[in-house]
Amino acid sequence: MKIGVMVKNVPDTESKIKLSADRKSIEMQGVKFVMNTYDEFAVEEALQLKEKLGADTTVTVFSLGPERLVETLRTALAMGADAAVHLTDPAFEGGDSIANAKVLAKAAEAEGFDLILGGKQGIDFDSAQTLSAVAEFLGMGQAQVVTDIEVGGDNTSLKVRRRIEGGDEIVDVTLPAIISCEKGLNEPRYASLPGIMKAKKKEIKKLGLSELGLSADEVGAAGSGTQVVGYSPLKERPPVKMLEGGPAEQAKELVRLLREEAKVL
């Protein structure tokens, strides 16, 4: 089975996010990037499938965007992926989810994957639509927010569980297909030290506009139907106040504060 995994990196949740002076972009300088949490589940699932299905299964990771993604691709290789592709070209800059999906789909098409995995959403911009758009461009079926994957008898279908309100939905998926991964699917492994050393020797293939056979006006900002015009931060929350004493005292103090400070009673 040929498995493709789409990954990206996002600011570490500990990072402090600052807006540029014009509030139109986020300052990336000094921000630490890590692999998107949900993409980690996707990489792990691909590796587990490879372990289950045997040696003729390959795992290729894909990423679209700036140079810093090389680090994330390298991490996926260190976890055990076989190959990595970095989609990079000045023309790709400023693309929205759909424009990016166009590039990713084109790159995936050339590989002829049986299965494409990815995270259910990026924890940075939360648009959760890239994978669906890739599925659409490739004309593949897709199951989203998946918490369990079982491969069908002759490797032509999957039985997956999707987390829905109040329970799970069980879905049969015909391959080739795209699956978006949810927390609970697995426990992502760490890149082991020997794995990191092996990853150093694996090549990261770079593909740009011309290699993919795309034109500049269908990708990046030029190929995007949406455009971010600004960001506005939430109001900072006032500090938390811990009430002391026994339950009765605490309740009394709470009522007093709600009356006198918050003035909601």
Add this chain to the structure above:
Amino acid sequence: MAIDVSKKGGSFLIAETDPEEVFIPEDFSEEQKMFAKTAEDFVFNEVIANIKKTEAKEEGAMVGLLKKAGELGLLMIDIPEKYGGLELDKATSMLVAEVISKGGAFATTFGGHTGIGTLPIVFFGTEEQKQKYLPRLATGEIVSAYALTEAGSGSDALAAKARAELTEDGKHYVLNGEKTFISNGGFADVFIVFAKINSEDFSCFIVDRDLKGVSIGAEEKKMGIRGSSTVQFILENVKVPVENLLGEQGKGHRIAFNILNVGRFKLGVGCVGGAKLAFDDTMKYCKDRHQFGQPIISFGMMKNKVANMATNIYVVESMSYRTAGLLDEVLSSIDKESAEAANLIMKGIHEYVTECSILKVKGSEMLDYVVDEAVQMYGGYGYIEDYPVERYYRDSRVARIYEGTNEINRMLITGMLIRKAMKGELPLMEAAKRLQGELMEMPSTDDSDNDGLLAEEMKIIRNVKKVGLLTTGLAFQKFTTSLDQQQGVLGGIADIVIEGYSMESAMLRTQKIAAKGEAEAATVINMTRLYVYETIGKVDLWARELLAACAEGDELRTMLAALRRLTRHTPIDTLGLRQEIADTFIDKDKYEL
């Protein structure tokens, strides 16, 4: 003709170093950062996430973590490839040790296994011993411990009473004795044990736990690192096969001391990891905690502490990786395939034994300072178990005690320098004499460049090193061969030498960073200035004590005049500097440059 002092341990005292030749944390490769990331993820998600279980000594919890670390390859860093290891450079090994040390008691468990528990076999084992043990130690399949200390012999390790007698058929040694405070003893499979053959020849043995007559005492109830196993190890007529003698009969002291020497730098850099964790937690707490309607971090005295903590971490971090770079440089020329490799590597590391001891002493004292201030900044909550700094405060304390107490290490620092000088390996006395001559010629003017970045601070550092030379030379003249009896003097010299290496290491790193762009280097420049100006006063005080102990009358007066010339400086606004430094860290929320 002058001796080439480059690549000589201790040469920092008499030679100048080019910043570009110093290894600094900013030089880490992508791969080294990935190793660190794996260690960091492991420490936070596995070790710290389970800290309650390990601190309560839940059965199997700690050893389970060690096995998991083994699966990730964290135990194989210093083991040769030939025996299933990775044999990575020392900078990587130290970076991983730094990160692992955020795991509290786990760090002791980890060090007990990978350092003192494994290295004796790496450096002194026969081919058969290496093949038998190293591959399994590398993966964590078996766990090791190091049993040197006894109730009656701690610092004076060679006074051990444990003994070994050869059986009549010459096939076994029969071991008897009791070892105390053995880390990992509760779950180790193999022990590196020191005992005297025929109560005379201090020797070393590899003892498998499952041998008849081996037993373990109860777990010690400790002040800190409670998750680690510390037990008595008892040998009663244990028959150890002769092929398990490690090294030669009567040469056990070489193993005992060399292993501690080569392991020490890891403990030093480990203290940097522990201190960063305490610093980061404290930063977050003090930004959240409000008193008088403000976050407590905004108070000037709190900022003072932030600046001092960060600066001290920076200094020891700089010194750690400078030392890593020195070690990697001597080790890089060794052919790892050669039969002599293990011996050469050990000798290489041993060259920098002074630097390694400095790092151990300075690192552990820095850590205790940082955790102490962390508790203070948490106020009453710092004293309560629910808050992490309470544990950091207890956990840190042992670092000044084990792997050679800081007193023993201070004696080593001065002792090794003098020994090197006596052996003609380091022209220390010549330099001291030259300096005395220089200082007698009036007036001494430092003709070095007086402007440029940190010029004044560099002058102070050069002078501190000279103060080290001056006091060493004078002490040696006065006490000659009985100097090793003068512990007050030895300790005082060690303190000055430690600061010389500390200040210079911070300076070299700062210069290397600033060479890439002074604007980005603002904070490290400030920290370097703060440290230099804060320390010069202490050095002056220590040196005056030393001079008064070594000279009197006119000689003392002349020496004091010379000292004054070396330590003279115009104070700068260190209080203002601290506020500035603190603000940059408060903005970042953590120790990050």
